[in-house]
Amino acid sequence: MPPWLIPYVLLLPGLLVIAGLLMWPMVQVVIMSFQKVGLPQIRGTRPAEYVGFENYTKIFENDLFWTSLRNTVVFAAVTVTLTLVLGTAVGLLLHKLGKAMSKVLIIGLMSAWAVPPVSAAIIWRWLFDADAGIANWLLNLLPDWLSQALFGQADWSGHPWLNDTVTIYLILILCVLWASFPFISVSVLAGLKSIPSELYEAAKVDGSTPWRTFWKVTFPLLRPVFAVLTILSIIWDFKVLAQLLILAGQTNREAYNLSLYAFTEAFNAPPKMGSGAAIAVVLTLILLVITFVHVRQMVKQGDELR
Amino acid sequence: MKHTTRRRVGSIALNGAAIVVLLFAVFPVYWMVATAFKPNNEIFTTDFILFPRDPTLEHVTKIFTDGVAGNSIWVYMGNSVVVALGTVLIGAVFSLLAATAVSRFKFKGRAPFMIVLLIFQMVPAEALLISLFLMIRGVGLYDQLLGLVVVNVALTLPFGIMMLRNFVAAVPKELEEAAWIDGASRFTTFWKVLFPLVAPGLVATSIFSFITAWNELIFALILMRDSTGYTMPVALRFFFGQRGTDWGAIMASSTLMTIPVIVFFLLVQRRMVSGLVAGAVKG
């Protein structure tokens, strides 16, 4: 086998799957976003009508799009930051802990990560139930003066969390953070384990503080891992859907994010596949813009092998 | 003297932090399990009940004896295991091959390939739903678990490649070259040198694909014809009825669903440790 062919042979199986099951459907989504298309059009019993950019202009004119965009961006910014910080900290912690404790903690993390997203949202919803939730119960345990000073209210009995967009998102952040930081921790731990320990010994000899060691040794070595984790966390948090649907309910459109908006357009009756596709395309473009720096770096790296 | 005290304080702080994190991670899981054993009047209560006052097995026996949609719960469990393991195995091989190609070879189309991978992560999977469904029907994989496996591989592969690429790239090339000089074949080099070193990364991505495939709902619903082919997440949806939701059964089956994930994790996590063998002793 000629050497130039080897990478292509290695890529072939993956490429086939990706081309067939992601690329082709994606092309269709883009085409659909310029059409007025319902289910008969997809089935081919009625012709689809090309409408140019109409799907897009209609979306941009709709207030729902802008509140959804705002919700999406703010939620993702907060959640990604929290997830990465907490996940990394716990990853480092796992690396430092004794064997037994580390194992216990990691199984605890796994169990949180393993809970199906729908069930996770239901659980968090209960924890913040106005009457039977632990949140109000805990807040009521605070001394009245402290609660008054911190939140401006002392009595939390029956305090509603799921009426208002802000508090709905507060719970969503907790729920998603809870479900996703274990993955970051495990990945960071995996990265840490692949760093030769000589480097740390050397840092120790130099009298470096743990904080300094992290930024001078660990972070640069794990930079690519962090880059991937950050990008992916942004992408995932932009697309949170099932959990939001359960926390906000179907009728609270002030709490929509972009993927819930796209989903309801495309799948809730009557199905507007074109409009749903257009929102999906816009969502993808926004993500591309946000991750632009990373993408540019990828292009650059194309020329040099690390 | 001072040194040991400081170390002890440090160790107490570390373990204290670990306990706080553990509580945060485990409490909601505890709530799920506790709910699975609460009688309905304790689930539908307006008081906060930390421990089941009158624990019951009714939800657990319901899912095991009554089954779901005319099938035993094990039918769904079996389908889920097949789909998740299939996804992990095929996905691990495909993504490791591709990751090696991307991080070890210079070839035309490398950068575009990576960018395309990233873009596919961005598209909401729901947007691809209908096209993917038509595709799977077109190639004759409708109502077959293999079709579901292939779809889950497609959904997790871009991530697997991107993640593993970094782990492969981090293995010093010199190690492999040294092995070649020793006369090892490319395959042996791959298996004996590269594989143990990327194992921790492979474990992390495998757990990720396992959980993704394990929890996937919509494709399992529309790519399989009826309830004998459904997976656990679809079975779970049967407890949300037209007239009410069986929360106890949902929490019992959710608990049942988390167990295999933890088992899978315990099985693969040895690999994570083996990554150390090649390199160093933990400092």
Added chain:
Amino acid sequence: MRIAKIAATTATTAALALGLAACGSSEPEAKPDANASAASSGPKFAGQTLTVWRLGDPNDVVKKYQDELDAEFKKLTGADVKQEWIPWPQVNDKFTAAAAGGAGPDVTEIGNDQVPIWQSQDALKPITDVFKSSPDLSQIPENLRGLETIDGEIYAAPWGGGTRAVLYRKDWFQELKIEVPKTWDELIAAAKKIQEKKGKDVDGFAFNGGTDANHLLGSLVWSLGGDYAARENGKWVGKLNDPAFKEGFDFYTNLVAKEGVSSKSRLTQNSAEIRVRFSNSKVGMYLTAPWDIATIKEESKGKVKEDNLSFFSLPSKDGSGPAPSFLGGNDIAVWGDTKNAELAGEYLKLAAGKVWGTKYAKEGGFLPVYADELSRLESDPVQGVFASSFAKAKAFPADSNWTEANETKAVLQNAGRSVIEGKKDAAAALAEANKELEEILNQ
């Protein structure tokens, strides 16, 4: 166990309640002519298989009904039936995929409000001929097939009806000497009295702002002669600005805002969430379906006893009788792609015919769609209230886009919430909602 039990108990309650009426007459008296067409074509379909979609998790009662129905069908036509069950929250996804690329059934169960949508997506076959050729189906009253009739063609057969009434705590009413309210003022007074005596955290009459909010709002508005929209010159014209609608809407929002008979902390709750609180003795009255009684018995583990529960019809403002209720229920339809339309038609005739249709309704806790069967129920202690309001039930605007206004965009729920939270006044909120409703219905 619970859902199975609930449905079982519901069915038994219904069956017991119907007791004599049911046993005495209709069941054994299988109309000979009803199955005549099917019977005559008996051997013709031997060896063929019909796929039927049923919605939800089959409990013992539902599964038994379905098995018996299929056995009967096999006896009549020689054809086998393959049952496939779909979970309720996923019905939409499964229908969408099937309508986009095949893999649909021959016959499906379907919510009656979903018929216009799936008809507009070409997913259902017109069955007007089936109706005409069946002596049973043609008896189903016209006002009960409003949602199924589109441009003169019928697309589904009503299978079992559902409607709403006010469930209340009879023991509290007796204890506090409250009479069943006949007017809106009496309703509010009763609710306030309950709150006074049973605690501030109790909702006297629960506000519904969730997915089924329009069941409550609709009844209030209809009782004043208002409506959501009317079809004029081929277009929908919103009627939300009409005084009648506004009056009903004011009463609806004031349940929370002015009268405070329902708590401000649960503005998005639907009837299922209200029921949970009712089971915990935190609600005095709310609008719901008959089957909630069985669920409450189960949920409260005997704390709320069945004989302390009773229904009354939602009153109209001035006491001139019950407010019109919304028309709900499940239908059975022939899927558009079926290769075996004739056999599917035969299945419909049998399943929705008088014998098996009534059985479906009674065992599933629905109301029968046949007028004489329905009128038999009017003297029933539980079902009577529902039977009489079902007879004059009203449907929401019969347009495939109504679901978008009602559930997806939740136009009126959002308007109601913004008024209660003081963000807008009622007139402004309704004007905006009216504009949006027109846009959605006319798209």
